[in-house]
Amino acid sequence: xxxxxxxxxxxxxxxxxxxxxxxxxxxxxKVDEFNVDGGEFSLLRTLFNSNITMKALKDGKKGIISANRxxxxxxxxxxxxxxxxxxxxxxxxxxxxxxxxxxxxxxxGVLEPDRDKLFDRIKEFVADVKNDYPKIILEQVxxxxxxxxxxxxxxxxxxxxxTCGNYDINAMFSAHEGExxxxxxYYYALFDSLDRKLIDIGMQRTLFAESERQIDTKPFPGKxxxxxxxxxxxxxxxxxxxxxxxxxxATIIDKTSPWISMLGKQVASEKLSVYTKPLDExxxxxxxxxxxxxxxxxxxxxxxxxxxxxxxxxxxxxxxGFPRALNLSQNLFVDPGDTSxxxxxxxxxxxxxxxxxxxxxxxxxxxxxxxxxNSFLIENGKITHALSETMVSxxxxxxxxxxxxxxxxxxxxxxxxxxxILFDGITISGK
Amino acid sequence: xxxxxxSKFKSxxxxxxxxxxxxxxxxxxxxxxxxxxxxxxxxxxxxxxxVYKNGVYGFxxxxxxxxxxxxxxxxxxxxxxxxxxxxxxxxxxxxPSVGSGKKELQYTVKDVEQxxxxxxxKEIDAYISTKYPNLASRTVTAFSDSMEKLLVVSDGCDSxxxxxRSYVYLFMTANANDGTTVELFKPVGGxxxxxxxFTDPAALYEDIDNLYSDLMKKAEGVYCExxxxxxxxxxxxxxxLAHEAVGHPVEADLVLGGSVAAHNLGKQVASELVTMVDFAHTAxxxxxxxxxxxxxxxxxAEDAVLIKDGILVGYMNNRETAQHFGMKPQGNARAYLFSDxxxxxxxxxxxxxxxxxxxxxxxxxxxGYYLIEPNNGQADTTSEFMFGVCMGYExxxxxxxRAIRDTTISGVAFEMLxxxxxxxxxxVWLSAGVCGKKQPMPVGMGGPAIKCKVNxxxx
Numbered sequence: 088x089x090x091x092x093x094x095x096x097x098x099x100x101x102x103x104x105x106x107x108x109x110x111x112x113x114x115x116x117k118v119d120e121f122n123v124d125g126g127e128f129s130l131l132r133t134l135f136n137s138n139i140t141m142k143a144l145k146d147g148k149k150g151i152i153s154a155n156r157x158x159x160x161x162x163x164x165x166x167x168x169x170x171x172x173x174x175x176x177x178x179x180x181x182x183x184x185x186x187x188x189x190x191x192x193x194x195x196g197v198l199e200p201d202r203d204k205l206f207d208r209i210k211e212f213v214a215d216v217k218n219d220y221p222k223i224i225l226e227q228v229x230x231x232x233x234x235x236x237x238x239x240x241x242x243x244x245x246x247x248x249x250t251c252g253n254y255d256i257n258a259m260f261s262a263h264e265g266e267x268x269x270x271x272x273y274y275y276a277l278f279d280s281l282d283r284k285l286i287d288i289g290m291q292r293t294l295f296a297e298s299e300r301q302i303d304t305k306p307f308p309g310k311x312x313x314x315x316x317x318x319x320x321x322x323x324x325x326x327x328x329x330x331x332x333x334x335x336x337a338t339i340i341d342k343t344s345p346w347i348s349m350l351g352k353q354v355a356s357e358k359l360s361v362y363t364k365p366l367d368e369x370x371x372x373x374x375x376x377x378x379x380x381x382x383x384x385x386x387x388x389x390x391x392x393x394x395x396x397x398x399x400x401x402x403x404x405x406x407x408g409f410p411r412a413l414n415l416s417q418n419l420f421v422d423p424g425d426t427s428x429x430x431x432x433x434x435x436x437x438x439x440x441x442x443x444x445x446x447x448x449x450x451x452x453x454x455x456x457x458x459x460x461n462s463f464l465i466e467n468g469k470i471t472h473a474l475s476e477t478m479v480s481x482x483x484x485x486x487x488x489x490x491x492x493x494x495x496x497x498x499x500x501x502x503x504x505x506x507x508i509l510f511d512g513i514t515i516s517g518k
Numbered sequence: 519x520x521x522x523x524x525s526k527f528k529s530x531x532x533x534x535x536x537x538x539x540x541x542x543x544x545x546x547x548x549x550x551x552x553x554x555x556x557x558x559x560x561x562x563x564x565x566x567x568x569v570y571k572n573g574v575y576g577f578x579x580x581x582x583x584x585x586x587x588x589x590x591x592x593x594x595x596x597x598x599x600x601x602x603x604x605x606x607x608x609x610x611x612x613x614p615s616v617g618s619g620k621k622e623l624q625y626t627v628k629d630v631e632q633x634x635x636x637x638x639x640k641e642i643d644a645y646i647s648t649k650y651p652n653l654a655s656r657t658v659t660a661f662s663d664s665m666e667k668l669l670v671v672s673d674g675c676d677s678x679x680x681x682x683r684s685y686v687y688l689f690m691t692a693n694a695n696d697g698t699t700v701e702l703f704k705p706v707g708g709x710x711x712x713x714x715x716f717t718d719p720a721a722l723y724e725d726i727d728n729l730y731s732d733l734m735k736k737a738e739g740v741y742c743e744x745x746x747x748x749x750x751x752x753x754x755x756x757x758x759l760a761h762e763a764v765g766h767p768v769e770a771d772l773v774l775g776g777s778v779a780a781h782n783l784g785k786q787v788a789s790e791l792v793t794m795v796d797f798a799h800t801a802x803x804x805x806x807x808x809x810x811x812x813x814x815x816x817x818x819a820e821d822a823v824l825i826k827d828g829i830l831v832g833y834m835n836n837r838e839t840a841q842h843f844g845m846k847p848q849g850n851a852r853a854y855l856f857s858d859x860x861x862x863x864x865x866x867x868x869x870x871x872x873x874x875x876x877x878x879x880x881x882x883x884x885x886g887y888y889l890i891e892p893n894n895g896q897a898d899t900t901s902e903f904m905f906g907v908c909m910g911y912e913x914x915x916x917x918x919x920r921a922i923r924d925t926t927i928s929g930v931a932f933e934m935l936x937x938x939x940x941x942x943x944x945x946v947w948l949s950a951g952v953c954g955k956k957q958p959m960p961v962g963m964g965g966p967a968i969k970c971k972v973n974x975x976x977x
Contacts (some may be wrong), residue, residue, distance in 0.1 A: 096839035124774065124775065125771070127606075128574060128606045129574060131576050131599070131601055133577070133594050133595075134579050134855070136581070148554075148658075149554075153560035155581045156581055168559055169559075171632060173633070175631075176552070176554055176557050176636060177552075179554065206605065224776040226772065227771075227956075259775075261776045268776055270900055270902060297675075310745065312590045325617065337550060337555075340553065340555070341691070343654050345698070345699075349926060402555070406833055445928075446904065446977075447894060447904070447908075447924060448894050450699070450923075451691060451701055452698035452699050456976065457904055457975065460902075475900075475930075476902065476973055480926075494959075514744060514975075514976070516975070518973055
């Protein structure tokens with residue numbers, strides 16, 4: 088059976104088994120993945136993936152089953168379990184499936200992979216690192232081509248098909264000199280063309296060069312409340328943490344978010360504008376429909392510091408009365424500023440530039456603390472030396488209000504497009 | 519239970535080849551303020567093959583588990599190994615023997631109905647909402663996962679294994695004294711199926727009451743003073759310290775990737791009070807939280823002693839790294855899903871208890887902190903580690919003071935462990951965590967209370 092036929096069969100079986108409403112997503116795909124360990128090729132891995140996720144609503148009660156076998160016998164078993172799970176559930180008027188608005192078929196990325204050329208590009212990447220950054224050891228490189236087709240259908244007649252394929256690279260590395268070494272760092276990027284060298288994608292070269300300068304480190308001297316420049320790779324992580332705590336289903340539904348009453352109000356510096364843009368041309372294989380069954384659209388989250396939208400699922404929206412998110416992607420964009428990174432650094436009398444945050448899970452109220460990894464001390468407007476054993480702490484909500492500048496440069500990794508941001512008011516402490 | 523369709527292929531396996539059929543299940547029910555926001559059952563199953571050829575591997579997997587697909591994944595894995603060998607030409611030798619045999623299934627495979635999870639979660643939620651109506655938010659999750667594997671190898675030990683885990687996760691949020699919120703979290707559970715572990719909701723009431731009591735203290739709590747501090751870590755933190763700070767840097771693949779442990783074998787890396795072991799299936803006469811008897815390369819599992827009396831004495835290996843370092847493989851190669859290749863993973867990593875009493879350890883600190891509950895953690899190949907702490911107290915002049923807000927502690931393990939000067943004579947094991955390293959993996963971790971110095975984040 089095709090994915091579409093499997094989806095049709097599943098919805099029909101769920102209805103016959105007693106579902107009032109139902110939806111399912113059927114996906115199949117293939118992955119060819121090369122692994123490099125300790126700088127040497129180690130593994131070629133081929134996966135034939137399949138998955139079905141079905142949701143049934145019966146008397147306002149939901150059951151969800153996820154499985155990876157698509158044969159009729161397995162689906163029949165999953166359907167029975169899904170109905171049994173729904174029957175045991177708790178009725179909730181907020182549960183629903185998407186209405187039919189407009190069905191569509193989507194195609195994105197590269198659908199005809201060139202495995203041999205990808206292998207050659209990875210070989211070239213390993214050689215480039217050896218030549219251009221001789222102190223770097225590639226602890227692990229995982230690079231793959233993934234392709235697949237997903238079909239979404241529900242009993243309201245919604246139907247989407249999405250066929251896409253992309254390459255990716257995930258490099259983990261550190262720099263070494265004798266028995267001394269830097270902290271490890273990593274970089275992940277998605278791409279849809281093998282026309283350029285992998286080492287030239289996104290921040291990869293910058294991070295290799297910085298790691299080579301992070302072999303000799305010192306702790307931050309003393310303790311201060313001061314300025315921190317957060318790099319694009321680190322910014323993505325901080326934004327995801329903040330949005331998970333402040334604007335997502337759980338803390339909006341239970342009303343513990345500090346931004347629960349801030350929709351339409353100023354939550355950040357006027358300099359800050361944040362979006363999720365799965366449809367932007369720089370995003371590789373971005374989301375085309377949500378898991379709820381709505382066609383994805385780009386969305387403003389914060390515009391000039393004003394909170395424009397929460398990041399709510401359809402359930403979260405119906406539960407709280409706030410609008411649902413127009414997409415549920417992780418394709419974060421932040422508008423660039425009008426100051427170069429060099430100018431931002433010149434603005435810092437005593438602070439740090441942070442490339443990676445290794446911290447405890449921040450509280451719902453936004454309090455965070457952790458280690459500033461792969462980071463540098465800035466003194467009198469100049470980067471002076473690499474840091475170790477340096478901790479940063481503060482509050483994410485306060486931090487967004489305390490932006491001094493945003494770089495004019497942005498970095499694209501195929502998923503996000505982000506600048507450097509200079510924040511003030513963060514506690515920095517050394518050993 | 520998995521049907522054995524792979525043993526009949528043992529005679530055709532060449533060189534070093536692993537053939538594995540596997541099923542992973544998950545059950546998750548979450549009640550958020552009484553709303554059932556998650557009601558999920560998932561199952562991932564299939565068959566995979568990995569073939570070693572002159573220093574490189576080929577791997578292939580399929581969700582379909584049939585004789586035809588088993589032949590197909592074997593052929594695809596061989597083809598992939600051939601491609602890599604042709605282009606890379608490492609010309610490395612075959613692995614030394616690890617013996618042979620077969621380890622049969624130790625436990626009975628079960629499937630617990632979803633309504634068991636839902637009804638239990640509802641009773642726990644009702645207890646919390648009735649007794650503690652002033653909470654800002656409450657979440658109850660009833661969860662279980664299981665991993666059943668059938669393994670046939672060309673050279674080594676075949677096995678049929680099962681690791682089921684079940685937990686109830688309790689989250690509470692309260693309004694704090696400064697107008698913000700504070701939260702606390704506690705997992706309860708361990709090895710086994712949900713219906714075997716959780717027979718009576720009332721058995722959790724004491725845990726719930728204690729969690730609420732701690733949360734109320736935290737709501738009145740203070741931020742830590744940032745800096746380098748004397749601390750006593752509760753045994754709940756010892757395991758994550760063992761796992762993050764020492765365990766990861768001594769995984770042999772990370773050693774080859776440049777970990778600081780490469781230069782410290784045979785050297786003093788900790789106080790002589792510290793001995794640390796990655797246990798396979800039995801520790802101090804009892805079965806560990808997540809026992810492993812044979813790993814996914816067919817190596818019989820045995821304990822890996824990592825630090826002995828403060829000296830770094832070993833790494834955790836797979837067969838390839840063991841051959842490289844001239845060490846004995848001890849069963850650390852583990853895969854998460856049928857479609858995952860075995861990686862070097864910890865099993866049940868622990869610092870062994872000492873001879874001190876917790877009250878004496880607290881009394882020995884003039885100005886510091888008693889850290890009780892961890893959340894997440896991360897390690898560096900330099901052995902610099904951090905983990906979050908969500909419950910603890912000040913220590914002032916040898917006595918416990920005010921509760922503290924969430925913080926993060928950090929240090930360089932091979933320096934910080936030299937500051938350990940007291941270890942309690944008891945030990946706590948935890949197994950609710952999932953380690954992340956390309957693939958997730960359930961792991962056990964444990965240890966005693968530890969008195970030492972660490973960096974602490976704060977205001």
